[in-house]
Amino acid sequence: MSQNDINSKYVEYLNEALSAENAAIDRITSRIGETPLPQIKQRYQQHLEETRMQQDRLSQIITQLGEEPTDSKANLPELKPPSTMMLKKTIKDTIKSVTDDKKDNPLPEEMEFLKIKQDVIIEGSEIVSYEALIEVTKRIPNLNGDQIIPLLKQSLDEEMNMKKWCTDNMPMVVDSLLPKILSAVSR
Ligand SMILES: [Fe+2]
DSSP, rough: OHHHHHHHHHHHHHHHHHHHHHHHHHHHHHHHOOOOHHHHHHHHHHHHHHHHHHHHHHHHHHHTOOOOOOOOOOOOOOOOOOOHHHHHHHHHHOOOOOOOOOGGGHHHHHHHHHHHHHHHHHHHHHHHHHHHHHHHHSSSOOOOOOHHHHHHHHHHHHHHHHHHHHHHHHHHHHHHHHHHHHHTOOO
16 A cells, blocks of 8 residues: 555545534534524534534645545434434424414424524534544554644544533523423413
């Protein structure tokens, strides 16, 4: 295997991480637009900037290896209720649209709660991705690891801080959303 082949394989892993960051930009942008919680909006705005820098770091490493940074977008991990539950909801939604009974509608608060949980899962997947990438980087021969690893570690730290912020703020999120969710079921 030539050094070129090895570098190309390595760049595949970098581009895999970059495609996740590309998708994350869209995801965070839409979350900033839709969340009713100002604390979330503010922290996600910061993470949007961080995500742009993470894209730049990966692109920089890829370009220095003489390859092309991808503009493709990965499918981010999703948290989906079981399909039977979704089906029930769809049937209920259909009936409700006829009967105008709003009780079974997914409330905006319910959707927000689901999406915040998804956000944390996405950050977790980014952490796994950077941790794996750092270990791969250490093992690829003839790379400028002294320059690459600190860049990847910086992105890893940002992802870890973001995930920690989400976890630390889960009580605030539940305090903000649960009362509306509960009052809707008891109507
Ligand atoms: Fe992130």
